[in-house]
Amino acid sequence: MDYAFVARGKSGNGFSNEPAASHFLEIPESADDMMLSHKITKREWRDKVILASQGGTTNPYTEGDIVFYVHGFNNSQAEVLVRHRKIKAGLKEHGFKGVVVSFDWPSADSALNYLEDRMDAKQSAFRLVRDGVAMFSEMQRPECRIDLHILAHSMGSYVVREAFDDADDRARIASKSWSVSQVMLVAGDLSVKSLDPESSKSSSLYRHCVRLTNYYNTMDDVLSISAVKRIGVAPRVGRNGMNRPLHSKAANVYCAARFKQGGFDGGINSGHTFYFDDPVFLEDVFHTISGKLDREEIPTRTHTTQGNLALRPS
Numbered sequence: 001m002d003y004a005f006v007a008r009g010k011s012g013n014g015f016s017n018e019p020a021a022s023h024f025l026e027i028p029e030s031a032d033d034m035m036l037s038h039k040i041t042k043r044e045w046r047d048k049v050i051l052a053s054q055g056g057t058t059n060p061y062t063e064g065d066i067v068f069y070v071h072g073f074n075n076s077q078a079e080v081l082v083r084h085r086k087i088k089a090g091l092k093e094h095g096f097k098g099v100v101v102s103f104d105w106p107s108a109d110s111a112l113n114y115l116e117d118r119m120d121a122k123q124s125a126f127r128l129v130r131d132g133v134a135m136f137s138e139m140q141r142p143e144c145r146i147d148l149h150i151l152a153h154s155m156g157s158y159v160v161r162e163a164f165d166d167a168d169d170r171a172r173i174a175s176k177s178w179s180v181s182q183v184m185l186v187a188g189d190l191s192v193k194s195l196d197p198e199s200s201k202s203s204s205l206y207r208h209c210v211r212l213t214n215y216y217n218t219m220d221d222v223l224s225i226s227a228v229k230r231i232g233v234a235p236r237v238g239r240n241g242m243n244r245p246l247h248s249k250a251a252n253v254y255c256a257a258r259f260k261q262g263g264f265d266g267g268i269n270s271g272h273t274f275y276f277d278d279p280v281f282l283e284d285v286f287h288t289i290s291g292k293l294d295r296e297e298i299p300t301r302t303h304t305t306q307g308n309l310a311l312r313p314s
Contacts, residue, residue, distance in 0.1 A: 002027040002084060003049050004034060004102040006077075007127040013037055015077065017106045019123040022131040027081065034077040034104065046135060053146050055097030057290035064146040065098030065289060067091070068132055072154025072189065075107045083276050087151065090282030096289075103128050105159060125162035133180055134167070149182040149289045154222070154238070154272065157188035164204040182289050183209040187220055187238035187272050195237055197247040211249050211295065213288055215275065215311075216241045218256040222272035238272075241308065251295040254304055255281070258311035280311055 004027060009020035013036050024045035025038040040048075053064035069087055071080045080102055088100040105124035133148055152160045160183065183205065194201040195214065206212065216238050223239035242252045258281070264274045275281045284300040287293055295301075301309045 001029065001048075001052075002081065002088070002102075003045065003052065003099060004081075004084070004104050005045070005127070005131055006034060006104040007124040007131075008104065008106045010036055015104075015106075019106050022127050024131075032078060032081065034081060042131075049099055049101060050136070050146065052099035057096060057098065057286070057292075062145050062147045065096070065149065066136060066146060067098065067100045067149045067151055067289060068128070069100055069102045070128065070150060070152040070156035070159050071102070071104065071107065072156045072187070073107050077104060080104055083153075086276045087282070087285075090276075090279065091286050091289075093279070094283050094286040096286055101132070103132055103159075107155070125159050126166045128159060128163040129167040147181040147289070147291070148179075149184070150180055151184045151186065151285065152188070153186045153275070155189040157185040157190050157238070160185075161190060161194070161202055161205050164208055165201070167204070167208075179208045179210070181210045181291060183212045184215065184285060184288060185212065185237065186215045186275050187217065187223065188214060188236065189223065190237045191234040192237050192240050192243055193234065195242050195247070195250070197245065206247055206249055209249065210291070211251065211288075212247070213251045213253060213295070214238075214242050215253045215255050215281070217259050217271050217274075218254070219259055220271045244307075252308050253284070253301065254308050254310040257313045261313040284311060 004025045006015055006023045006025060007019060008015035009018045015034065015036065023039050024042050025034055026040050026045065026048060027034060027038045049066065053066045055064060057065055069084055071083065084100060084102045091100065136146065136148055150160055193199060214237055218239060220239040223236040241254065242250060246252060258278065259271060259274055264270045264277065280300050284298060287298040287300060295309065300312055302312045304310045
């Protein structure tokens, strides 16, 4: 089974592209799309996710791991499910026994909807914390620790940042202790400056995680200079990387050399989405969520001449 929670309105036996309250889905492996008929109760869904999380990584200090996948803009639900399963299979290949859970927000399946998607992302962001991270954080006990992680792609990084910031502004959530272990931003659709250590935009994000890892590709065609100029936004962290000095919790991982030598097909979005098909990247994610090794010691990484970390080319 695959698990997802969907912040979209209903539309027949499916879902619309408009923000709404969360629906909790248990999706059969035979299904190729998310359907309303996959819905189960929130309590039942929570209990099944916890059971599926058991084992996690080989970290002896945890009993399980939950990885929340947050997709980007211009993603159909069918495509979200395909990528969810690629992450799940790639982590399992390296010994992951936890669970991958997708947070599906109302991203349209057309690139022309970029700005509308961004507005929908902001409206949906709080669902990620309230119906995902906070729900499981509240259940943590000293004798039973399940680590929570977030893997966000493209505009999903914006969803995550807004979710954390919004949660700190809500008394019911802010009054409780909650956190995630690893936040991984992949091809992040955020401005470079917004992840600077002194930036107020990301202060909540840094405060509520153990480590933030930014994976970036200078050959990312979707986040290219021409693309961001067309839309009218600042250079993106998923193409340019983070400014130095980094926040003490941050790791900046350069992925262009790996992309160039990885044998990817060169399709129009390949520089933006190759991560889902790259075994080295997925192994790196596994080591990151296991938390056993320092960011400098993860075996899938090397160092660049500029002092950053990099995915090893081969």
